[in-house]
Amino acid sequence: MPRDHEKESAVPTTDGSDTGGTARHMRADARRNQEKLLAAAAEVFVGSGVDAPIRQIAARAGVGMGTIYRHFPTRSDLVVAVFRHQIEECAEAGPRLLSEAGSPFTALQRWIDLFVDLLVTKHGLAQALQSDNSRFAPLHAYFLDRLQPVATRLLDAAAEAGEIRPGIHPYELLRGIGNLCIGHDDDPRYDPRRLITLLLQGLRRP
Amino acid sequence: MPRDHEKESAVPTTDGSDTGGTARHMRADARRNQEKLLAAAAEVFVGSGVDAPIRQIAARAGVGMGTIYRHFPTRSDLVVAVFRHQIEECAEAGPRLLSEAGSPFTALQRWIDLFVDLLVTKHGLAQALQSDNSRFAPLHAYFLDRLQPVATRLLDAAAEAGEIRPGIHPYELLRGIGNLCIGHDDDPRYDPRRLITLLLQGLRRP
Amino acid sequence: MPRDHEKESAVPTTDGSDTGGTARHMRADARRNQEKLLAAAAEVFVGSGVDAPIRQIAARAGVGMGTIYRHFPTRSDLVVAVFRHQIEECAEAGPRLLSEAGSPFTALQRWIDLFVDLLVTKHGLAQALQSDNSRFAPLHAYFLDRLQPVATRLLDAAAEAGEIRPGIHPYELLRGIGNLCIGHDDDPRYDPRRLITLLLQGLRRP
Amino acid sequence: MPRDHEKESAVPTTDGSDTGGTARHMRADARRNQEKLLAAAAEVFVGSGVDAPIRQIAARAGVGMGTIYRHFPTRSDLVVAVFRHQIEECAEAGPRLLSEAGSPFTALQRWIDLFVDLLVTKHGLAQALQSDNSRFAPLHAYFLDRLQPVATRLLDAAAEAGEIRPGIHPYELLRGIGNLCIGHDDDPRYDPRRLITLLLQGLRRP
DNA sequence: CATGAATGAGGGTTCATTCAT
DNA sequence: AATGAATGAACCCTCATTCAT
Structure with a gap:
């Protein structure tokens, strides 16, 4: 009787209400x-x-x-579950840093540090995010849903405080930093953090 | 990534003396x-x-x-051959720009534009460079052998002219820009050139 | 590199012009x-x-x-190829019997004998024809395309000659006989030919 | 059909003394x-x-x-249990029809109608009976144990009354009709009852 | 007793690579 | 030298059956 496949993927443990998969x-x-x-x-x-x-x-x-x-x-369900904790922690750190740090820009710097930790520690995350394979779309979506608002808020705060020039799009920044983190561990000569520091420098109001 | 039957290749058509494979x-x-x-x-x-x-x-x-x-x-031999022309042209443009442009930094900017063209036009190149799959090591090697000296010379000139702060490593810059170019075509919201502009801003002496 | 499947099935050797796959x-x-x-x-x-x-x-x-x-x-391509010869021979026998046999009804009887041979010798054919699995649709189609016209002609001739009552549909007859042949070899007590003889008896004009 | 892990089953609920599993x-x-x-x-x-x-x-x-x-x-136990009721009813109708109907042949016709109902209504029953998979042997056995005697009695009665020619084996008739019912619902062009009518016609004494 | 989680054999399919023609 | 047929390892996924809870 027909083995006709079908696949629906329910990511059952990802309903947003529980705390970690x-x-x-x-x-x-x-x-x-x-x-x-x-x-x-x-x-x-x-x-x-x-x-x-x-x-x-x-x-x-x-x-x-x-x-x-x-x-x-689906594979994506597993991938999402694996990285959910980490993404969650990173997302939660954003508002906290904003209230704790001396200035919005400092908060932004520190948060990006955490963001880089996330990508650098979990080699696979950067790989999966980068993959154009459609099966990672759910990870992509979850990642952005959770982190882009945080980045937006940090960038807005820094822009309002006049510390950075406006106009950078949060999505672009996250994605760029994500890309910079690729392959960090292949080569000791490459340290994404140095480049990211330069990027943030370039962002500051002159 | 598992299907890695590994094979020691000699990249026979890549001896540097001929003009294009x-x-x-x-x-x-x-x-x-x-x-x-x-x-x-x-x-x-x-x-x-x-x-x-x-x-x-x-x-x-x-x-x-x-x-x-x-x-x-090997697959790598083919990949190298495919991109050899483009890489060559880009490499040759470096010295020319340095002598033509008004300042070393301008030359650097223009050359990086060409470099980005290279990666952005040829979707596959960025993908292959990024891949940690060992079978692309020869491409990696060729790419760096040819372009890193060019980048070095441009950066040195700009540093000597006092236009940028010293200390950035050419390898790191190339690789960073290469990474930023990944996925440029998946998403209209992401334009690597804007980020690269920021990066170069961050590089300028204050 | 997306593993996204697709399947088109070309049955390449089945273009009707060659003689056997x-x-x-x-x-x-x-x-x-x-x-x-x-x-x-x-x-x-x-x-x-x-x-x-x-x-x-x-x-x-x-x-x-x-x-x-x-x-x-596809599996169906193989199945069709396997049975093509036999089906072909059976189809070709129809007109010949009609011209050779003493009466249309005799021709019909003999042809059905051959048809039963076909199904009984090749156990798998009856099974495949019976299967409601869509992957055997091409076999079904080929089978009917080839044999239904033959059956039609024989039935029409016998009806015109007044030997059988009209009204039986060739498709129904073929399918019925096909069904009767199922499982013929599981059980010595069951001989489809006896039943088929009865069926043809029932078809005769009283 | 390969996945045949074979298991000697006892059809525990089928001891004949209870009324329905x-x-x-x-x-x-x-x-x-x-x-x-x-x-x-x-x-x-x-x-x-x-x-x-x-x-x-x-x-x-x-x-x-x-x-x-x-x-x-075993699966067979379930299948038997599912169809037991229906089979039982059909079996019981046999003697009743014989005593009620005007002639043994009429009784036979009516009973076969019920028999066809049984197979046609319950798509799965015909499928299971037809399957040569050994795991349905118990169903087979139960089916025959119960219905073959009924068919025998009806056929004998009709033969004794001189309404049909002798010699048809009840098993063969049941099985043949069972086969004819296969796939009745796949195709509106195919109506097993028409063929079965022909078969019974063929059975009548000339 | 009932549940449904876990197991893993089994079958499908692709594609790098070799080698007869 | 070119061709493309053949090979088979490696993946994917399903589902009958067992057994911890």
């Missing part, structure tokens, strides 16, 4: 597995990229492949 | 084939990326797959 | 393989049905799986 | 579950065939998969 009421073993899985996927993504074979992730987690498909019907 | 004494038909191949590969790389199936390139060129393997034993 | 101008080894493949598929279809794993057919033929996909992009 | 002394909830299950399975069988995934049936019934396995250790 693990459902509240879940059998203990299932939750344990999900955690093992996320940890394993994170490691594998760093080592072999976000396109690593499902088998490899399953093996690393010590579970069957089916378990991955159960928890994360 | 086509040996001087070659049967007419073989040369014709090479040219068809390079043209086809260039088109395919733009459309489907540098990881496009060999078959697709062969089909577009109207030759057999074996012919590709004969002329370009 | 093997192209005229074909490398010797390729033709040999195609023949091995058809033979192997025929055997496997009998033993394991037309849904047998591609791997199994490849193994039996002593070729790689890719070879099957090259020659027969 | 539900044990007499059973906890109320268990019985409720069984009924939900049978209803769900019947619906799914019609829609997706008797090879539908267990999950799908479980979901439709609103129970876990384990519950299905508990009540019906």
Whole structure:
């Protein structure tokens, strides 16, 4: 009887109301597995990229492949889940820095530092964001939904304070910094932070 | 990324003495084939990326797959050959701009414009450079061998003229700009040139 | 590099002009393989049905799986190719019997005998025809395109000769007989020919 | 058809003494579950065939998969249970028709009508009976055990009354009619009843 | 007892690479 | 020298069946 495929992807644990990709009421073993899985996927993504074979992730987690498909019907669901925590933390840091730091520009600098940490620590994240493969669209969307508003607010504050020239679009900045972080670990001669510092310099009101 | 059957390639047509990947004494038909191949590969790389199936390139060129393997034993050899012309032109423009332009910094700006053209026109080039896949190492090497000295000279001249602050490493600049060019065509909201302008602003001596 | 599937199915050797699924101008080894493949598929279809794993057919033929996909992009292409000869022979017998036999009804009886041979010898054919799986639609189509006109002519002749009552639809008859042939070999107690004889009896003008 | 993990099943609920697959002394909830299950399975069988995934049936019934396995250790057990009622009714109609109808042949005709209803209404039944998959052997067995004697009695009566020619085997008739019912709903051009009428015509004494 | 999570064999498909023609 | 047929490893994904909870 027809094996006619179909795929809908529900990202079931991504409804925005929970705090990190693990459902509240879940059998203990299932939750344990999900955690093992996320940890394993994170490691594998760093080592072999976000396109690593499902088998490899399953093996690393010590579970069957089916378990991955159960928890994360599409690869994107897994990728999003893996990076959700990190993205969340970064997003939350924005407003806090704005209220704590001496000036909006300082807050912006510090937040971008965190943003770079996010991309640099998790090699796979930058790769996935950069990939034009449509299967990472949901990650893209989640990433921007969460972080672009934060960047917008920081840039607006700095612009209002007259510290930077207006006109830079938050999306462009995030994406540019994201791009600069690609391949940071391939080569000791390349340190994205130095370039990002220059970029921010270029942004300051003369 | 797993499908990495690794093969030590010699990039045989890249010995620096010839002018573009086509040996001087070659049967007419073989040369014709090479040219068809390079043209086809260039088109395919733009459309489907540098990881496009060999078959697709062969089909577009109207030759057999074996012919590709004969002329370009590894994928990297083909990629290098495809981009060699463009890289060469860009490299040669450096000294010329330095002697023509009003100031070293202006020369630098103009040269970077050309460099960006190179990466932006040829979607596949940026992709290949960015890829951490070891099979593109030869392209990487060729690219840097040829362009880094040019960038060095331009930066040194501008630094000596006191137009920019010293300390930026040419490699880092090239790579950064290369990264910024990634994905330029996915999204109309993202224009790498605006960011590169900011970067150069940040480089100027205050 | 997007793995986005697509499938078009060209049934390349089935253009109606050749006489049995093997192209005229074909490398010797390729033709040999195609023949091995058809033979192997025929055997496997009998033993394991037309849904047998591609791997199994490849193994039996002593070729790689890719070879099957090259020659027969879809399963249906293979199935059609396997049964094409037989269907063709059966179709051609119709007019001949009509001119040779003593009466149209006798011709009809004999032709149906051949038709039953076709379905009974090739266990897989009946199975495939019966399957509601859409992937066998091309087989269905080919089968009917070729045989329904033959049946129509025989029935019309017998009706005109007043030997059978009119009104039976050729499609219905073929399909019914096809159905009766299902499972003929599971059980010695069941002989479709006896029932088919009854059916033809029932068709005779009283 | 390969996925045949074969399992010797006992069709535990089919001991002939109970009235429909539900044990007499059973906890109320268990019985409720069984009924939900049978209803769900019947619906799914019609829609997706008797090879539908267990999950799908479980979901439709609103129970876990384990519950299905508990009540019906093998798929065949479930299939038998689903069709048991219908088969039973059909079997019981035989003697009644024989005593009510004007002649044995009329009784036979009417009974076969009911028999066709059975197969045509329940798409899955014909499919399962036809399948050569050994896992449906128990269904086969049950089906014949119950209905063949009925058919025998009707045929014998008609033969004794001189209405039909002798010699047709009841098994063959049932099976033939079963086969004719296959695919009745795929195609409006095909109506098994017309053919079955012909078959019975052919059976009449001249 | 019921649930449904986990397992993993099994089948489909692609495509780099080799090598007969 | 060119061709493109053949190979088969490597991926993907589904779902029957078991068994922890």
